[in-house]
Amino acid sequence: MEHSYTTYFAEIYDDVMKNVPYQYWFRYLNDILKFYNHQPESVLELASGTSNMTLKLIELQSLNRITALDLSSAMISRAAEKLELKLQNNQDLNDFSFQKNTMSYFLQNEQRKLTIDFTAQNMTDFYFENKFDLIVSFFDSFNYLTDIDQLQSCFESAASSLTKDGLFIFDMNSLGRIRTIEEKSFVIEGDSYECFWEDIVNEKENLWQVKLKICPNNDELPCFEEIHSERGYKIQTILRLLKNSGFKAVDVYNAFSFAKGKNNSDRLYFTASLNKKRLQNNEGQLKKLYFDAKNRIDHLLVSLKYLF
Numbered sequence: 384m385e386h387s388y389t390t391y392f393a394e395i396y397d398d399v400m401k402n403v404p405y406q407y408w409f410r411y412l413n414d415i416l417k418f419y420n421h422q423p424e425s426v427l428e429l430a431s432g433t434s435n436m437t438l439k440l441i442e443l444q445s446l447n448r449i450t451a452l453d454l455s456s457a458m459i460s461r462a463a464e465k466l467e468l469k470l471q472n473n474q475d476l477n478d479f480s481f482q483k484n485t486m487s488y489f490l491q492n493e494q495r496k497l498t499i500d501f502t503a504q505n506m507t508d509f510y511f512e513n514k515f516d517l518i519v520s521f522f523d524s525f526n527y528l529t530d531i532d533q534l535q536s537c538f539e540s541a542a543s544s545l546t547k548d549g550l551f552i553f554d555m556n557s558l559g560r561i562r563t564i565e566e567k568s569f570v571i572e573g574d575s576y577e578c579f580w581e582d583i584v585n586e587k588e589n590l591w592q593v594k595l596k597i598c599p600n601n602d603e604l605p606c607f608e609e610i611h612s613e614r615g616y617k618i619q620t621i622l623r624l625l626k627n628s629g630f631k632a633v634d635v636y637n638a639f640s641f642a643k644g645k646n647n648s649d650r651l652y653f654t655a656s657l658n659k660k661r662l663q664n665n666e667g668q669l670k671k672l673y674f675d676a677k678n679r680i681d682h683l684l685v686s687l688k689y690l691f
């Protein structure tokens with residue numbers, strides 16, 4: 384990761400991303416878990432950013448441990464701040480009382496005890512003493528690993544942190560999407576900043592870069608620049624890297640459906656397991672058709688909402 388996700392960008396990240404339908408992404412994740420009959424007790428979220436999905440993971444009632452990891456300490460601090468604010472204001476958090484020890488939060492209500500840890504680490508090289516039943520990552524964060532060795536190393540760390548019947552679920556921008564992003568520039572006007580956004584695509588390198596120049600509406604603060612780089616990979620490459628890392632079974636979906644993902648799908652969801660039979664165990668054509676139809680309708684409704 385180059386010069387990106389610095390302190391000020393972490394402050395305005397949620398405002399810049401305010402139209403991202405995280406709730407809908409969470410519904411899809413929930414359906415993937417239901418499809419595979421998975422009720423995780425522990426989850427690790429890689430590249431968790433400012434915790435937009437992490438806070439939704441709390442809704443998974445089977446969980447008693449959530450660990451959120453991100454390379455940017457600015458993003459992870461913002462994530463912890465957001466949780467703390469929600470807990471203090473008792474916002475959507477089922478009357479949890481809590482205690483805190485630096486970046487660990489111990490939540491408790493009548494039904495549950497839940498520990499949430501935030502950690503600033505590189506997802507290309509991490510280790511946890513206790514394994515997780517579920518490892519997730521969202522919003523093309525793995526495309527930020529622009530070197531194939533980084534991706535391999537990330538998958539190896541994930542494999543050694545996952546329980547045998549656990550699931551590793553992540554999304555990626557497909558190769559087709561990265562290659563066909565339209566080069567353009569526009570301005571996002573926030574209440575406290577202006578953000579000049581420029582998309583640059585290097586088709587040969589399968590690389591998409593976003594140059595951001597952010598100017599706070601405060602004459603005392605200077606403008607600053609960030610560069611975000613994402614690389615597109617062929618599905619076959621991802622499958623090979625997962626296999627080399629020890630994953631024995633992988634399903635690839637066209638995002639927000641249960642149809643097979645292709646290199647020209649927009650966004651892909653991968654579900655991987657260390658156990659060869661784990662993904663087959665609970666599959667059934669009818670169940671798949673049901674979840675596919677349900678999520679396609681959901682997708683249509685969410686898209687219409689954004690059109691009008």
Ligand SMILES: C[S@@+](CC[C@H](N)C(=O)[O-])C[C@H]1O[C@@H](n2cnc3c(N)ncnc32)[C@H](O)[C@@H]1O
Nearest residue numbers: 384388430431432453454455505506522524527
């Ligand atoms: C597009 S944001 C997505 C954040 C979050 N998943 C969300 O859905 O809002 C990409 C995130 O990846 C993180 N990131 C990039 N490279 C990373 C790395 N090597 N290790 C851990 N996090 C990384 C960035 O700091 C940033 O928070």
